[in-house]
Amino acid sequence: MTEVASRVVAASGAFKPVADFYFRSRYADRRFAEGIADFTFGNPHEMPLAGLVTSLRERAVPGDQNWFAYKTSEEEPAAFVAERLSAELGLAFETEDIALTPGAFVALSVAMRLVLEPGDEAIFSEPAWFCYEPMLELAGAVAKKVILTAGSFDLDLAAIEAAITPKTRMVIVNTPHNPTGRIYDADSLGALAGLLERASARNNRRIFLVSDEPYRRLRFEGRDFVSPAAIYPWTMISYSYGKVLLAPGQRLGYLAVSPLMPRADREALRDACFPTQMALGWTFPNALMQYAIPDLEGLSIDIAALTRRRDTLMATLSEAGYEVLAPEGTFYLFSRWPSGGANDPWNALADRDVFVMPGSILNAPDYFRISLTASDAMVEKSLPAFREVAQSG
Ligand SMILES: Cc1ncc(COP(=O)(O)O)c(C=O)c1O
Structure with a gap:
């Protein structure tokens, strides 16, 4: 029995795998650590768009009492x-x-x-x-x-x-x-x-x-x-x-x-x-x-940079034996874990300080998601780790 409404219990249950990952996992412990490659959520890993910052600064100055x-x-x-x-x-x-x-x-x-x-x-x-x-x-x-x-x-x-x-x-x-x-x-x-x-x-x-x-x-x-x-x-x-x-x-x-x-x-x-x-x-x-x-309205993150990271990661992953789906849009890359690689590939990557979103929390346990909002340095760091995990079966 709980004092919490049944709808909240149901919502919480549906979100539990993600909450566990976000709040109580190796990723949760390491997310702000120096030098990790964080490909999990669609969060920024570089400074914000200058146009956004300028706009917020300017628009914060009141023009009238309302x-x-x-x-x-x-x-x-x-x-x-x-x-x-x-x-x-x-x-x-x-x-x-x-x-x-x-x-x-x-x-x-x-x-x-x-x-x-x-x-x-x-x-x-x-x-x-x-x-x-x-x-x-x-x-x-x-x-x-x-x-x-x-x-x-x-x-x-x-x-x-x-x-x-x-x-x-x-x-x-x-x-x-x-x-x-x-x-x-x-x-x-x-x-x-x-x-x-x-x-x-x-x-x-x-x-x-x-x-x-x-x-x-x-x-x-x-x-x-x-x-x-x-x-x-x-x-x-x-x-x-x-x-x-x-x-x-x-x-x-x-x-x-x-x-x-x-x-x-x-x-x-x-x-x-x-x-x-x-x-x-x-x-x-x-x-x-x-x-x-x-x-x-006219501002956007750099799609050329997303494309570059997508292409670099796709080339390495494909060569290493991952089945990668070429994304047409979004800032994600969805890939199947390689067959014959490490038998717990998510942890094998995490051992190398590379964190991806496990497909198990998306009801696709054979897959994982990479967020291309990671920095170029994170992409570079991750490439050998992805190769090793594919070869360590
Ligand atoms: C498919 C989809 N819908 C909606 C949202 C919510 O977007 P926002 O947090 O910008 O409201 C997200 C954010 O990850 C998303 O991926």
């Missing part, structure tokens, strides 16, 4: 985001379609609270970002997990279709995808839209799609990106500036309702954003981040 007054999703920055997002995705967003949030986390949480009744089911595909499930648990919903297609990590549409029940209310698609770096193309998204349309008709209840796109601007070789919001009208986008700026501690993002959504539904959702964000605990970005949006 500078730090309560902020909602303020009209001026929301209008700015609507205009830029319209140009980026080729869709006509209105200011009211944008609910500014402290990152994609809150955007997802708002989306869940907007449409999920207790006991409703939300489908997502694994391996997946590890917070969907605890967030659904806390919202009183049920996580229904399906597996991405083996090897390619494409959406398995037949598996999604088979997981749909009369209780299905939401499907979450993450593109570009953490951890695999896959970007789903218009054909597979179109097929998904078709099946969601048919299932919604069969259920006589709309299934919403949440397109979780925090890595949308981080794409290799300038690859195309199509948002599900341009394909399935009942889509809400969750976005974060935390990835493209590599500053996830400065919380900023939004939930955007697809302009293709029929007017009545679109207005119902966007009108419900304010009370949802208020009741979730005034979950609006802080004043400073809202003022900074126009300065931040």
Whole structure:
């Protein structure tokens, strides 16, 4: 028995493998040690973007007495985001379609609270970002997990279709995808839209799609990106500036309702954003981040540097016998452990002060994830370690 609410117990249980890794592991003990190569989480290992620092400095100086007054999703920055997002995705967003949030986390949480009744089911595909499930648990919903297609990590549409029940209310698609770096193309998204349309008709209840796109601007070789919001009208986008700026501690993002959504539904959702964000605990970005949006919009971490690290690591890993998937976007590299290498390769790497995210906490125990936000020095240091671990079987 515990005094803690059962939803919290469930959320905590779903997050336990990650919490254990983050707080109580060899990695937790060593994370700030000098000289380690840290490829675990998408955290910065170099100084922040100069443009971000300048903007925050300048925007911290109050322009009037309301500078730090309560902020909602303020009209001026929301209008700015609507205009830029319209140009980026080729869709006509209105200011009211944008609910500014402290990152994609809150955007997802708002989306869940907007449409999920207790006991409703939300489908997502694994391996997946590890917070969907605890967030659904806390919202009183049920996580229904399906597996991405083996090897390619494409959406398995037949598996999604088979997981749909009369209780299905939401499907979450993450593109570009953490951890695999896959970007789903218009054909597979179109097929998904078709099946969601048919299932919604069969259920006589709309299934919403949440397109979780925090890595949308981080794409290799300038690859195309199509948002599900341009394909399935009942889509809400969750976005974060935390990835493209590599500053996830400065919380900023939004939930955007697809302009293709029929007017009545679109207005119902966007009108419900304010009370949802208020009741979730005034979950609006802080004043400073809202003022900074126009300065931040054009900034990005160095994609050429990510590409260089990706290529260096991929070359070494492939040569050493790892099966590496070439990421199309995100700042991650997803790889299978080499067969015939060390029988506990995560610890064998950790013995060499190289820390990666074990696939076991992503429900993909044969794999591991490398965050390319590590420094070039960390990449250099890791190369012999990766080779040795592949050869030490
Ligand atoms: C797929 C995915 N969605 C959402 C988030 C949350 O992003 P933020 O912390 O910037 O809100 C993350 C962060 O790792 C993520 O990987």
